[in-house]
Amino acid sequence: MLGTVIHGPRDVRAQDLPEPSVLTPNDAVIRVVAACVCGSDLWPYRGTTPTRAPHGIGHELVGVVEELGGDVTSAKVGDFVIVPFSFGCGECQACLAGYPSACDRVTFYGGQDRDGLPVLGAQSARVRIPFAQSTLVPVPVPLDELEAKGLVPSLLTLSDVMSTGHHAAVSANVGPDTTVVVVGDGAVGLCGVIAAKRLGASRIVIMSRHEDRAALARELGATDVVAERGADGVAAVRELLGGLADCALECVGTDVSMEQALGVVRGGGSVGFVGVPNGGAELPIRQIFGRNLHVGGGMAPARAYIEELLADVLSGAIEPGRVFDLTLPLAEVAEAYAAMDERRATKVLLRP
């Protein structure tokens, strides 16, 4: 079967791999219906994160349960399921508190699980999922109906990008009548816009220099677009809102984007950050203290959000699948990466 392996910078291959199988009683094997490429997948692709040895890549999928270990009762063979991008044990304190992404035994795609057993990347035809009992989320609608309604892309976003945008908004204390600035116009930022609107924000400013992304952001709920950056960006936000924002969503992960997010919120405001930190700077404690800011975030506890967001996807209230602007067969995964790397696409959906 086909599975995606990264071998080094700009060397991502859909190659023939052995079929996965259930290895523990808490496993599932999922036949992938749709997967996709994440902005964070571009870091090893670009060499920003070194690839020491070839490994499976991709961490977003929806699919059909083909095989289950004996302990798994949360889904049935044949169910169409959403699989969050990280796997939590479901039993530790962080999992029980609703933060499976901070699980004591948190496990990811593309390496080994906590028993040392292999886990493929999600950009594959089939994947073994560990901690399946606490991970799988069945969708209570038949797959053919979901496909007919075009809902599969939106459901796929719940595995990561929409849950991550939602986490940024929740971590930034977005609520009714708050003013929000979204830093980042990638797929996560666009989902942050959707989340902020869904949570009742009165003004949603997206910082974007790409006309197409800004236009999509407006369709998804952004009320304003700011193209300026740095101090000019802060001034533009201040002008638009008649002051600074209550909340900022940091959806990039660079030092500059965090500085921007901290700069656009008022004293006592909140920054939710979900961009995986890939700069060298720490969080400036004196600035945060002096301006009484709140900062929170991290890897989204997607599993904990999926049911809530799923209801809104199924009802059509939100359409996060619109962040995909290119669909390719899994066999063309190398082109998917290239298209995102070269900014020819915001986010690419893959069909095995």
Place this chain on the structure above:
Amino acid sequence: MLGTVIHGPRDVRAQDLPEPSVLTPNDAVIRVVAACVCGSDLWPYRGTTPTRAPHGIGHELVGVVEELGGDVTSAKVGDFVIVPFSFGCGECQACLAGYPSACDRVTFYGGQDRDGLPVLGAQSARVRIPFAQSTLVPVPVPLDELEAKGLVPSLLTLSDVMSTGHHAAVSANVGPDTTVVVVGDGAVGLCGVIAAKRLGASRIVIMSRHEDRAALARELGATDVVAERGADGVAAVRELLGGLADCALECVGTDVSMEQALGVVRGGGSVGFVGVPNGGAELPIRQIFGRNLHVGGGMAPARAYIEELLADVLSGAIEPGRVFDLTLPLAEVAEAYAAMDERRATKVLLRP
């Protein structure tokens, strides 16, 4: 009249100063009934913060309104008032959002206001208070009755230390049935214990190595005491709570205390920090991201909390005045500093 001036390391003097007077329509002159020494006053006292030129010191007082500018209607001459440690304009975005300590024109004791006019330290017989309209909080009980009931020390704590302990707890998302670790057993930490209990915490662990402070902390609401520090402290918390804490209150301001606070909370937990950062470290973004922590805090917006806490002081529900373990006349302010510096006292109340 007597007022306290710091001249340099370990050189704090109660000296004769000119009487202050109303200089703008938004001023008040307060006759000080009680003031006190803050842990943060010890930094210039110890030379940790340099004193470039002599200036007034002290930022906590309660007193009687003696004179008012023409624009001040929030208090009357003769009122007994609580004065928060920072003065906010009451009009800017941060003030209106409930964060006067992050006011665009935030003004402090012991220097100059935004008009360049002098402000004495609070450890004085009388002080001119700028931004009086948005700063003064009258207490609706006659002073003689408050003195008879021994409530003046507790009311004095609302000017800073109790409001600050409350801010730590609020910033750490303390609520009903949360488990809390308080890092720091000084007056702020002890007030953090009171605040955590008041907000409904089910377990309150104070990290303390001082038997007397630990004993007082237990009387104020701490359920457990941990003497260990660092990894041993984390292990002790884990043992006591059967896991890590939901919330930590960082009430010291050193790199080590922040590291401790971040270490004792579970994945997805919250740290409220009110210790003025006086170490060299920034906040570790990767640790916060990886464990999905929330961090918030800063200088307490005391003005915004005082009414709420005042009701509980007047009812006797909380007794934050118990953090004072020494009372001296203002003339002996040098001894007050020495007693706190040498840890002979936790917090010293001064009577002009």
